[in-house]
Amino acid sequence: TSRALRPVGELARAAERIGQHELSERIPVTGDDELGNLANTFNQMLERLETAFSEQKSAFAKLEEQYELQRRFTADASHELRTPLTRIKVSASSALGGTEGESDLKRALEIVDRSADDMDRLIRRLLLLARSDAGQLIQGSQDVDLVDLCAEFQKPAADGEPAVQIDAPEGPLFVFGDPDLLSRAIGNLVENAVRHTPSSGHVTLRLASDSDEIRVTVEDDGEGIPPEALPHVFERFFRVDSARSRSEGGAGLGLAIVKSVAQAHGGSVAIDSELGKGTKVTLRLPHKR
Ligand SMILES: Nc1ncnc2c1ncn2[C@@H]1O[C@H](COP(=O)(O)OP(=O)(O)OP(=O)(O)O)[C@@H](O)[C@H]1O
Ligand SMILES: [Mg+2]
Structure with missing residues (x-):
């Protein structure tokens, strides 16, 4: 060439x-x-x-990750739903066995009744998360006064549970949002604090605001969360102590729901905890405009 x-x-x-x-x-x-x-x-x-x-x-990697999350969600949800279903089946079968007296039959029916309620509650929460995934969590917004909404959570110590104290400013603090969802989110935080704090301990629901945002803080001096578990507590179905939390009725969905509600309102949630010292969860929400 x-x-x-x-x-x-x-x-x-x-x-x-x-x-x-x-x-x-x-x-x-x-x-x-x-x-x-x-x-x-x-x-x-x-x-x-x-x-x-x-x-x-x-x-593609992102899609794969989403698919894996979805797969795990379905597996975990099925597993959780089986627990009350198994209880229903066992109670019904033993009742149908026919050797029990009337009081045993009643007890079996009570278990069936309670387990059906557990399933119903679980399914409602799963549907809520599904709505959140579809970006359709909030169905109707209005002006919500958080001071007013938080007041409902105040309660004295009773039945081995600590008191819940409120620390809030006088005037109203308005966000624009869904009152049921906001109440549920704050309720989840209070429920967690009460569940993990001895009756002699303290749970405080605090409200504060500056020009940027409103902060709802739930603080307890209960058992706290180990540092290695802390990054996972907002994941669906995550429980620090699965066996024990389960027996106390927890599915590990409470904080995941709080996070969804916070994000749907343009806010965020953060957790801070020390083992043996206590836990503090801060929900940040924008002022109504
Ligand atoms: N205030 C707290 N003190 C100590 N541990 C906590 C606290 N809040 C949450 N946790 C831990 O984080 C885990 C996840 O909390 P989350 O509310 O998501 O689920 P849950 O309370 O176990 O179940 P659910 O809320 O669905 O009934 C809990 O199992 C618990 O171990
Ligand atoms: Mg909870």
């Missing part, structure tokens, strides 16, 4: 190498003649291809 065409052959070989191996390789550009231009154009095309491939790759 003629000497003039030798660079073309080199270009072709370089292009082939790149096609077979790495998209990150580039063709050496020599001179600013037509061949140099060609090499440049080719390199730019490689640049765009590389960007497109890496975008596609990360989009």
Whole structure:
């Protein structure tokens, strides 16, 4: 071949190498003649291809992650629903066995009744999370006074549970949102604090605001959360002590719901805890505009 065409052959070989191996390789550009231009154009095309491939790759990874989360959610939800269902089945079967007296029959029916209620509550919460995933959590918004809403959670110590004290400013603090969801979120936080604090301990529901936001804080001096568990407490179905929490009725959905509600209202939630010292959860919500 003629000497003039030798660079073309080199270009072709370089292009082939790149096609077979790495998209990150580039063709050496020599001179600013037509061949140099060609090499440049080719390199730019490689640049765009590389960007497109890496975008596609990360989009795919994200999809895969979402799929895995969804798969786990379905598996966990099925597992949780089976617990009360098994109780219903066992009680009903033993009642149908026919050797029990009337009081045993009544007890069996009571278990069936209670377990059905547990299932109902669980399903409602699962539906709430499904609505949240679809971006349809809030169905109707209005002005909600958080001072008013929080007042309902005040209660004296009773039945081995600590008192819940409120520390709030005089005037109203308005957010624009769904009162049922907000009440449920704050209720979940109070319920957690009460459940993990001895009757001699303290649970405080505090309200504060500045020009940026309203902060709802639930603080307790109860058992606290181990540091290795803390990053996971907002995950669905996560419980620090699964066996014990389960027997106390927890599905591990409370904080996941709080997070969904906070985000749906344009806010956020954060947790701070020290084992043996106590826990503080802060819900931040924007002022109504
Ligand atoms: N105030 C707290 N003190 C100590 N541990 C807490 C506190 N709040 C939450 N936790 C821990 O975090 C876990 C997750 O809480 P979350 O409210 O999501 O679930 P749950 O209370 O177990 O069940 P559910 O709220 O669905 O009835 C709990 O199981 C508990 O171990
Ligand atoms: Mg809870």
